[in-house]
Amino acid sequence: MSEDIQSFTISIYTENNIGLLNRISAIFQRRHINIESLTTSQSEIDGVNRFVIVVNICEDTACKIVKQIEKQVETIKAYYHTEDETIFTESCMFKINSDLLFNEPQIQNIIKESYSRIVTVNKDFFVLEKSGRRNEIEALRRDLNSFGIMQFVRSGRIAVTKDEMKVSELLKAFDNQ
Amino acid sequence: MKTQTINNKKEVAEKAERITGSEAVVKSLIAEGVDILYGYPGGAIMPVYDALYRYQDKIHHVLTRHEQGAAHAAQGYARISGKVGVAMATSGPGATNLITGIADAQIDSTPLVCITGQVFSHLLGSDAFQETDIVGISTPVTKWNCQVTKAEDIPAAIAKAFYIAKSGRPGPVLVDITKDAQVAELDFKYEKCRGVRSYVPVPKTSQEAVNAAAELINNAKKPMIVWGQGVILGQAEEELKNVIEKAGIPAAWTILGASAFPTSHPLNIGMVGMHGNYAPNKLTNECDVLIAIGMRFDDRVTGNLDSYAKQAKIIHFDIDPAEINKNVKVDVAVLGDSKESLAMLSDALNKNSHDAWLKEFKDLYAIEFDQVINNDINPTKEGLTMGEVLKQINIESNGNAAIVSDVGQHQMIACRYADFNVTKSNITSGGLGTMGFALPAAIGAKMAAPDREVVAIIGDGGYQMNIQELGTIFQQKAAVKIVVLNNEFLGMVRQWQQLFFDKRYASTEMTNPNFVAIAEGYYIKARKVTKRDELEEAVKEMMASKESYFLEVMVEKEDNVFPMIPSGASVSDVRLS
Numbered sequence: 048m049s050e051d052i053q054s055f056t057i058s059i060y061t062e063n064n065i066g067l068l069n070r071i072s073a074i075f076q077r078r079h080i081n082i083e084s085l086t087t088s089q090s091e092i093d094g095v096n097r098f099v100i101v102v103n104i105c106e107d108t109a110c111k112i113v114k115q116i117e118k119q120v121e122t123i124k125a126y127y128h129t130e131d132e133t134i135f136t137e138s139c140m141f142k143i144n145s146d147l148l149f150n151e152p153q154i155q156n157i158i159k160e161s162y163s164r165i166v167t168v169n170k171d172f173f174v175l176e177k178s179g180r181r182n183e184i185e186a187l188r189r190d191l192n193s194f195g196i197m198q199f200v201r202s203g204r205i206a207v208t209k210d211e212m213k214v215s216e217l218l219k220a221f222d223n224q
Numbered sequence: 225m226k227t228q229t230i231n232n233k234k235e236v237a238e239k240a241e242r243i244t245g246s247e248a249v250v251k252s253l254i255a256e257g258v259d260i261l262y263g264y265p266g267g268a269i270m271p272v273y274d275a276l277y278r279y280q281d282k283i284h285h286v287l288t289r290h291e292q293g294a295a296h297a298a299q300g301y302a303r304i305s306g307k308v309g310v311a312m313a314t315s316g317p318g319a320t321n322l323i324t325g326i327a328d329a330q331i332d333s334t335p336l337v338c339i340t341g342q343v344f345s346h347l348l349g350s351d352a353f354q355e356t357d358i359v360g361i362s363t364p365v366t367k368w369n370c371q372v373t374k375a376e377d378i379p380a381a382i383a384k385a386f387y388i389a390k391s392g393r394p395g396p397v398l399v400d401i402t403k404d405a406q407v408a409e410l411d412f413k414y415e416k417c418r419g420v421r422s423y424v425p426v427p428k429t430s431q432e433a434v435n436a437a438a439e440l441i442n443n444a445k446k447p448m449i450v451w452g453q454g455v456i457l458g459q460a461e462e463e464l465k466n467v468i469e470k471a472g473i474p475a476a477w478t479i480l481g482a483s484a485f486p487t488s489h490p491l492n493i494g495m496v497g498m499h500g501n502y503a504p505n506k507l508t509n510e511c512d513v514l515i516a517i518g519m520r521f522d523d524r525v526t527g528n529l530d531s532y533a534k535q536a537k538i539i540h541f542d543i544d545p546a547e548i549n550k551n552v553k554v555d556v557a558v559l560g561d562s563k564e565s566l567a568m569l570s571d572a573l574n575k576n577s578h579d580a581w582l583k584e585f586k587d588l589y590a591i592e593f594d595q596v597i598n599n600d601i602n603p604t605k606e607g608l609t610m611g612e613v614l615k616q617i618n619i620e621s622n623g624n625a626a627i628v629s630d631v632g633q634h635q636m637i638a639c640r641y642a643d644f645n646v647t648k649s650n651i652t653s654g655g656l657g658t659m660g661f662a663l664p665a666a667i668g669a670k671m672a673a674p675d676r677e678v679v680a681i682i683g684d685g686g687y688q689m690n691i692q693e694l695g696t697i698f699q700q701k702a703a704v705k706i707v708v709l710n711n712e713f714l715g716m717v718r719q720w721q722q723l724f725f726d727k728r729y730a731s732t733e734m735t736n737p738n739f740v741a742i743a744e745g746y747y748i749k750a751r752k753v754t755k756r757d758e759l760e761e762a763v764k765e766m767m768a769s770k771e772s773y774f775l776e777v778m779v780e781k782e783d784n785v786f787p788m789i790p791s792g793a794s795v796s797d798v799r800l801s
Contacts, residue, residue, distance in 0.1 A: 062422050066359055066369065073364045114546035120368045120388055123422040221421040 084203030245375035266314025269341030295325020300668030316354030331655030367395030392425025429560030438572035454518015458562030607780030660689030
């Protein structure tokens with residue numbers, strides 16, 4: 048197993064439980080691992096939540112952590128994947144003074160070329176939204192920064208994996224027991 | 225069809241009774257077979273205590289003198305009986321005082337259900353009197369926990385708690401119940417929990433893995449077993465014995481594995497670890513196949529991992545997949561319940577013996593005996609040794625006593641020298657190293673197994689950490705035998721100060737009170753021994769006593785425990801002096 052530090056996406060299927068986030072984050076905290084991003088949402092299965100956590104660690108640690116996460120009673124299944132094994136994206140929003148939209152022709156080009164989307168416009172500000180890879184979002188932020196950004200926010204990474212995660216089968220097997 | 229559905233519903237309705245949440249707590253405990261629980265009342269748990277008062281013919285609540293004592297007593301109860309220990313406390317400080325015991329149970333895989341009272345749910349998060357976020361606080365040290373704010377959720381929460389505590393790799397769970405949930409009413413009907421869909425308590429044992437393990441063992445010239453508490457928790461003592469005897473494998477144990485296989489057996493080669501025996505530590509780095517069973521390669525067992533059994537093929541039997549490759553990379557992992565996996569292994573093993581290899585252990589034992597053991601148990605110097613006290617207890621108990629030890633030098637001596645003929649007889653705080661564990665744990669052990677002789681071996685430091693539990697012993701008439709090995713030092717820390725800090729004895733010397741007078745203050749029969757010629761008679765008197773008995777033995781102040789693997793050293797660098 049490679050000892051190199053690399054970016055891993057940890058996907059966790061869980062029951063919806065109030066204390067579980069604490070339990071899971073404690074596993075990273077104990078080993079002094081910084082969570083680069085964390086997203087939780089409903090998964091493809093009704094009533095089952097999915098965590099997507101991005102960390103920079105070596106594979107050996109990823110393997111141990113996934114087992115310790117899976118050991119938590121309310122974790123159904125946990126996986127780790129490299130960047131190559133996932134399709135991932137982030138999304139971001141910019142709040143920008145509306146005057147710029149009309150007075151700075153460059154802005155129009157930036158919006159067009161970055162494939163970002165105007166969510167709302169009013170007389171004071173407009174809101175731009177974009178999803179994509181981190182470098183695309185960073186490039187857009189750099190481009191807009193020179194004109195002045197009122198607010199910027201970026202989400203954590205969301206990712207689906209290229210290979211199958213057979214969680215429904217696991218749950219079915221339990222129901223048939 | 226329709227009629228039947230209605231009938232079923234009716235049956236349920238008839239079975240359910242309208243009771244309060246607090247009564248539901250007590251009835252749920254009774255339904256789980258709880259006969260004794262340990263705890264301490266207070267504002268937020270008072271309704272449950274009121275219900276306990278009404279059910280005292282069915283369930284015995286033991287009032288400890290501190291909630292930490294309750295948690296450790298519940299642990300002692302669980303460790304000797306294999307059943308789930310139960311501790312109860314109020315909110316706030318009551319709940320936080322349980323934490324050390326819970327953490328101890330977590331790291332030593334002890335099944336525990338802790339029930340705490342909590343402030344009214346409408347006050348949650350408002351910094352109310354005696355409010356503390358015990359679910360948040362206990363999260364890292366529990367196998368599972370939850371907060372119940374509705375009376376109707378109580379039975380299912382307790383059922384789940386017992387199921388999780390006991391199944392798979394056992395551990396402590398905590399159920400926090402708000403006061404309004406305790407006083408509200410519900411339709412009570414108890415159903416035991418039979419499964420949680422996100423939780424696989426026992427992974428399936430793979431026949432291929434067993435075969436791979438058996439092949440390595442069958443071809444081994446120098447196989448060695450190290451077993452841990454997983455054998456006791458899996459009730460696999462017989463299966464372990466079959467494996468050891470069939471393949472003729474020298475077998476060593478971790479501190480928590482002690483007593484699963486008799487110390488007197490010729491294939492029992494002693495304890496591994498920092499203060500374990502010379503032979504099994506040294507030969508860990510000589511064996512060709514190391515078979516680890518229900519143990520977790522703790523750092524106190526392995527010493528420096530970079531030079532731990534590098535020459536050996538390693539086979540690891542464990543119920544917990546997270547233990548596999550956690551500290552030591554293994555060649556074959558056999559998951560599952562030890563009772564089942566060891567039975568499968570035994571079937572796949574060839575009958576064998578390894579006499580020359582076993583002799584290597586015996587030869588090293590002879591060296592250890594000459595340089596360490598003989599001086600410990602048959603001392604010729606003036607001062608008393610801890611080892612000779614243990615030897616005397618062995619003689620009087622015939623190796624049948626349950627030994628409950630605290631933490632420190634006396635613990636290592638107890639584990640090294642106590643004879644264990646009966647399983648579940650070594651009750652000690654292994655992973656957490658909790659001073660103050662033994663006195664309350666011995667109470668729980670004695671109450672769970674009143675027919676067994678329970679001897680607590682405690683140092684003068686740890687004794688004073690939960691000395692208040694003498695009150696519980698007195699009130700409950702728990703016939704615990706208490707042996708304090710008094711060297712007027714925090715002995716293990718002093719030993720390290722001597723060896724690694726140039727004898728700078730920072731805060732380890734203790735000026736102790738009159739322990740005999742304190743015991744007698746609790747109406748416990750007490751005696752102090754300062755000379756060798758009094759020891760035998762005193763131990764006889766203690767062991768013959770039908771009631772609790774306190775024996776203080778003044779031992780040599782600056783004795784050290786050897787062998788020793790210095791922190792960070794390799795197992796093969798185990799020192800005899």
